[in-house]
Amino acid sequence: MLYKLCEALLLHEIISMKKQLLFILWLCTSALPLLAQSVKFVKPIEGVAGKDFYLVNYMDHDSTKGLKDINCIDKTYDGHTGTDMVLRSFLSMDSGYAVYAAAKGKVMVTRDNMYDRNKKTNTNGFGNYISINHKDTLYTYYAHLKKGSILVNPGDSVQAGQKIGLVACSGNCFHPHLHFEVWTQTQNIDPFVGSCYKKQNLWATPFKYDTSLKIIEAGFVPYVPNIDTLVERFDVRDTFSQKDTIVTFWTLLQGLRQGDSTTVYWYTPGNTYWYSYTYVMPNNAWFFYWYSYINRPPMTMPGKWTAYFYVGKNLVLTKNFYLTKNTMVEDLIPATYSISNTHEGVKIQSSEIINPSSFSTTLFGIEGKAIPINFSMVGDREALIQLPKNISAGVYMLRLNDAKGSTTKKFIIW
Numbered sequence: 379m380l381y382k383l384c385e386a387l388l389l390h391e392i393i394s395m396k397k398q399l400l401f402i403l404w405l406c407t408s409a410l411p412l413l414a415q416s417v418k419f420v421k422p423i424e425g426v427a428g429k430d431f432y433l434v435n436y437m438d439h440d441s442t443k444g445l446k447d448i449n450c451i452d453k454t455y456d457g458h459t460g461t462d463m464v465l466r467s468f469l470s471m472d473s474g475y476a477v478y479a480a481a482k483g484k485v486m487v488t489r490d491n492m493y494d495r496n497k498k499t500n501t502n503g504f505g506n507y508i509s510i511n512h513k514d515t516l517y518t519y520y521a522h523l524k525k526g527s528i529l530v531n532p533g534d535s536v537q538a539g540q541k542i543g544l545v546a547c548s549g550n551c552f553h554p555h556l557h558f559e560v561w562t563q564t565q566n567i568d569p570f571v572g573s574c575y576k577k578q579n580l581w582a583t584p585f586k587y588d589t590s591l592k593i594i595e596a597g598f599v600p601y602v603p604n605i606d607t608l609v610e611r612f613d614v615r616d617t618f619s620q621k622d623t624i625v626t627f628w629t630l631l632q633g634l635r636q637g638d639s640t641t642v643y644w645y646t647p648g649n650t651y652w653y654s655y656t657y658v659m660p661n662n663a664w665f666f667y668w669y670s671y672i673n674r675p676p677m678t679m680p681g682k683w684t685a686y687f688y689v690g691k692n693l694v695l696t697k698n699f700y701l702t703k704n705t706m707v708e709d710l711i712p713a714t715y716s717i718s719n720t721h722e723g724v725k726i727q728s729s730e731i732i733n734p735s736s737f738s739t740t741l742f743g744i745e746g747k748a749i750p751i752n753f754s755m756v757g758d759r760e761a762l763i764q765l766p767k768n769i770s771a772g773v774y775m776l777r778l779n780d781a782k783g784s785t786t787k788k789f790i791i792w
């Protein structure tokens with residue numbers, strides 16, 4: 379009877395009653411077998427570690443305020459009871475990363491109704507989550523899942539590697555990740571081993587422990603840094619024009635160390651120094667957004683600009699953006715098309731498949747004279763127009779013709 383009582387408590391209350399749980403289970407653990415040593419976990423998240431997701435925070439093994447992960451360094455945060463497998467951005471989250479059952483077992487609890495695009499820490503804990511019981515004595519938790527993505531119900535049997543939901547950012551979460559947590563009947567345990575913590579490796583294929591300095595992603599955006607928009611990857615691009623007021627260089631990195639000096643140097647198309655900004659790291663940072671911005675350079679300096687990013691004396695990234703004199707000013711075209719400036723030319727993207735036999739574009743000067751342009755299809759939803767190199771400043775009309783008719787966009791070259 380005692381056994382049954384404990385099991386029932388576990389099924390329903392293990393998350394909200396963790397503190398009480400330790401006490402309640404103390405009453406009954408002697409009746410239960412120890413952790414089944416034979417269980418090995420498969421990777422609980424889709425993709426490749428170090429490419430699609432990053433093992434940012436391990437468990438904290440320091441019971442005081444200090445930080446100690448499996449290798450006794452600070453790749454964790456105070457009191458962290460699981461492992462965070464972090465996606466690159468909200469944009470990559472939207473492409474849909476699966477969460478898999480780490481081992482065969484029975485689903486105990488699911489919650490699937492919480493908002494999943496949080497960008498600040500909050501008090502909503504695991505958010506949408508699933509817990510699974512393996513071999514009676516081992517429990518896994520999959521937290522912060524996408525609302526409406528959970529594919530299993532309490533009582534369901536699952537196989538190792540079975541898709542059970544999608545990664546997102548519900549609950550106490552500010553960057554999309556899977557929080558993976560493991561419990562025995564009595565204890566929160568770490569499935570990883572390292573130089574400091576060697577209790578049990580529970581992975582069929584162990585993950586690489588990676589603290590190397592690496593650029594995860596980098597680019598430019600046309601707004602003053604705002605972490606909420608940056609994590610969404612809003613308007614990341616490499617071409618800027620008259621309409622833009624700001625050029626921000628940003629990068630997402632891993633493996634920065636306390637005291638590292640990080641600098642971006644901006645250079646003009648003629649390779650002349652323009653501006654630089656340096657930031658000295660106050661702490662180690664295992665997943666870090668870095669940015670610096672300049673006012674958009676004067677339009678008298680078009681061409682290929684360069685940002686050189688250094689950590690200490692090492693050049694770790696060279697990234698270009700293009701200053702172009704083309705600006706689209708009046709959107710008269712249907713919503714199925716979007717037009718943007720790129721350094722390759724004027725890009726036309728369609729939400730529908732473009733039929734090349736009924737689609738054409740023409741560029742007119744303001745007085746109505748057609749200007750010869752090079753037009754090519756890129757895939758089946760995109761066309762690229764190259765303007766003549768010697769085109770003079772002025773107002774132009776770009777006309778798109780398709781099976782539905784013809785639309786025109788006003789276009790200014792500065």
Ligand SMILES: [Zn+2]
Nearest residue numbers: 460461462557
């Ligand atoms: Zn976590």
